[in-house]
Amino acid sequence: MKPREIVVISGKGGTGKTTLTASLAATSPRLAVFCDADVDAPDLEILLRPQSTGTCTFWGMQTATIHGSCCIGCGKCVEACRFRAIDMQQGKAHVETTFCEGCAACKLVCPNDCVEMVDTKQGEWFTGETAWGPLFHARLNPGGENSGKLVTILREEARKAAESLGRDLILVDGPPGIACPAISALSGADMALVVTEPTLSGQHDLKRIAGICDKFEVPVAVALNKADLSATGAEKIRETCKENGWLLAAEIPFMRQVVDRIAAAEIPTSEMADAVQCLWEVLIQAAEN
Amino acid sequence: MSGKPFVLAVASGKGGTGKSSVAASLLVTVDGLLGVDLDVEEPNLALLTGCEPVESSLVTLPVPVIDESLCTRCGTCVKECRFAALNMFGDNPPMVNDLCHGCGVCSMVCPVNAITETERPIGEIRKCLGDRDILEGRLTPGMPNPVPVIEAAMDAALARETNIVADCPPGTSCPMVAGVHRADAVVLVTEPTPFGIADLELALEVLSNLGKKGMVVINRSDLGGGDVHSMAKRFGMPVVAELPFSRHVAEAYADGRPPATADPDWRNAMKEIWSTLERNFSL
Numbered sequence: 001m002k003p004r005e006i007v008v009i010s011g012k013g014g015t016g017k018t019t020l021t022a023s024l025a026a027t028s029p030r031l032a033v034f035c036d037a038d039v040d041a042p043d044l045e046i047l048l049r050p051q052s053t054g055t056c057t058f059w060g061m062q063t064a065t066i067h068g069s070c071c072i073g074c075g076k077c078v079e080a081c082r083f084r085a086i087d088m089q090q091g092k093a094h095v096e097t098t099f100c101e102g103c104a105a106c107k108l109v110c111p112n113d114c115v116e117m118v119d120t121k122q123g124e125w126f127t128g129e130t131a132w133g134p135l136f137h138a139r140l141n142p143g144g145e146n147s148g149k150l151v152t153i154l155r156e157e158a159r160k161a162a163e164s165l166g167r168d169l170i171l172v173d174g175p176p177g178i179a180c181p182a183i184s185a186l187s188g189a190d191m192a193l194v195v196t197e198p199t200l201s202g203q204h205d206l207k208r209i210a211g212i213c214d215k216f217e218v219p220v221a222v223a224l225n226k227a228d229l230s231a232t233g234a235e236k237i238r239e240t241c242k243e244n245g246w247l248l249a250a251e252i253p254f255m256r257q258v259v260d261r262i263a264a265a266e267i268p269t270s271e272m273a274d275a276v277q278c279l280w281e282v283l284i285q286a287a288e289n
Numbered sequence: 290m291s292g293k294p295f296v297l298a299v300a301s302g303k304g305g306t307g308k309s310s311v312a313a314s315l316l317v318t319v320d321g322l323l324g325v326d327l328d329v330e331e332p333n334l335a336l337l338t339g340c341e342p343v344e345s346s347l348v349t350l351p352v353p354v355i356d357e358s359l360c361t362r363c364g365t366c367v368k369e370c371r372f373a374a375l376n377m378f379g380d381n382p383p384m385v386n387d388l389c390h391g392c393g394v395c396s397m398v399c400p401v402n403a404i405t406e407t408e409r410p411i412g413e414i415r416k417c418l419g420d421r422d423i424l425e426g427r428l429t430p431g432m433p434n435p436v437p438v439i440e441a442a443m444d445a446a447l448a449r450e451t452n453i454v455a456d457c458p459p460g461t462s463c464p465m466v467a468g469v470h471r472a473d474a475v476v477l478v479t480e481p482t483p484f485g486i487a488d489l490e491l492a493l494e495v496l497s498n499l500g501k502k503g504m505v506v507i508n509r510s511d512l513g514g515g516d517v518h519s520m521a522k523r524f525g526m527p528v529v530a531e532l533p534f535s536r537h538v539a540e541a542y543a544d545g546r547p548p549a550t551a552d553p554d555w556r557n558a559m560k561e562i563w564s565t566l567e568r569n570f571s572l
Contacts, residue, residue, distance in 0.1 A: 018484060041302050041460055061371060101390055105392050140462055142495040182330075200543065201333040208430050211430050215431055226539075
């Protein structure tokens with residue numbers, strides 16, 4: 001059987017994706033492979049504590065370099081760049097790599113052929129072995145680009161590992177937001193577990209990310225975390241789920257002990273036991289259908 | 290204030306540490322600030338300050354339009370596009386997908402000038418009014434690239450010539466850089482958990498690479514027990530406020546009220562942030 005892939009996602013940051021992913025990882029009823037797709041704030045390894053088994057370089061898009069000795073200072077590249085990545089410094093064009101998106105428009109317009117597109121290391125990705133199975137994770141360079149591409153690599157590697165090891169589940173800790181890394185984490189997944197909280201922001205952000213899941217035809221289950229922090233907020237989340245046909249699979253109260261366990265870099269398995277049991281029943285059933 | 294408006298960005302590595310709470314609290318504590326929401330994937334600042342949208346303008350990206358009668362199906366544009374945004378099947382002319390960055394390369398390379406450009410909406414800038422004044426960038430769901438919306442929201446804010454508090458996207462990649470790169474100072478909001486500290490380090494590295502000055506606010510300072518101070522010190526950033534967990538604050542946030550309206554500690558912390566800025570930047 002093709003391995004089933006469940007992506008834990010949230011729209012809003014800080015709702016408890018990583019805590020919940022780790023709690024699910026440590027209690028998985030099936031053999032699984034794990035993947036941390038939050039590549040610019042990767043925290044799953046803090047809880048899963050992998051033994052490193054490998055490191056690979058992540059090459060992002062090529063970026064432009066302009067050879068100063070050859071530049072005649074005509075400014076055509078500055079005009080052609082739509083990302084405000086090139087300016088003139090002492091009569092020579094200069095590329096600010098952080099803003100270069102690698103389109104190569106500058107190279108096309110340069111009359112003196114001074115622009116070179118060079119491979120750029122944008123980060124690293126890692127393989128590791130945890131107590132519960134292999135983990136694929138990464139670290140994008142601070143300020144790095146192409147996080148979506150890195151997410152895609154991690155998911156592909158996790159899938160290959162699951163297939164070769166005969167593990168039938170892939171559990172992905174997703175990024176916040178709704179743009180390129182979130183879309184890269186979700187597309188083609190079998191199930192999205194959206195972690196939310198009983199706040200106005202939580203409700204607003206749930207609608208946007210679960211709307212994206214609907215658009216990509218990924219079935220949605222919702223976990224309402226810190227559910228007791230606001231009775232009216234929790235009620236609004238329940239209504240939102242009902243109106244949109246999203247399955248509210250678990251409600252988890254705010255627990256100080258959970259924070260204390262995270263502070264000790266431990267997985268709050270016993271504190272989360274009830275929620276996790278509920279979620280696994282739903283996730284296994286949904287992923288198999 | 291003299292000259293150019295002062296821009297304070299509120300950022301974090303980890304999401305959910307309280308960026309919008311700090312930004313909204315600054316807006317209700319310090320008079321005369323314009324709020325700009327650059328967390329365009331999940332904008333929450335207007336919700337949290339009770340502001341309602343009154344006007345909206347589209348943010349667009351120039352995307353190619355291919356004249357089928359002129360196109361010779363040579364495939365040059367498909368080959369030159371570095372974003373895989375053009376696909377060609379069979380005898381059909383190339384089709385544009387959502388990966389288009391609007392760089393204009395395809396129209397530059399087309400040997401028969403079959404490509405012109407049209408403006409595709411990818412988001413909007415909303416003017417929101419209530420007790421406060423907010424410009425909100427909002428990415429259309431399904432669009433992959435938030436950066437043009439972030440830049441457009443900041444352009445619109447800077448045109449207003451008033452001091453700005455910008456609520457930035459989480460993380461440490463291109464959206465976060467787009468959020469902070471035009472700021473005069475940055476407040477990083479963190480929490481003293483292993484997650485908060487690990488992500489704070491990455492965010493501090495970004496600011497240090499960009500040469501940005503700033504300060505750190507520790508939210509839920511009694512939850513987690515980690516040492517934020519030595520991390521901040523390593524990057525030469527002062528810790529300007531420590532705010533313990535409070536159910537009042539959590540409930541206010543849940544209902545869409547800025548924490549500074551619910552908790553005097555928050556109000557004082559915001560005053561401290563602003564007076565530190567006034568001292569250091571002669572506002």
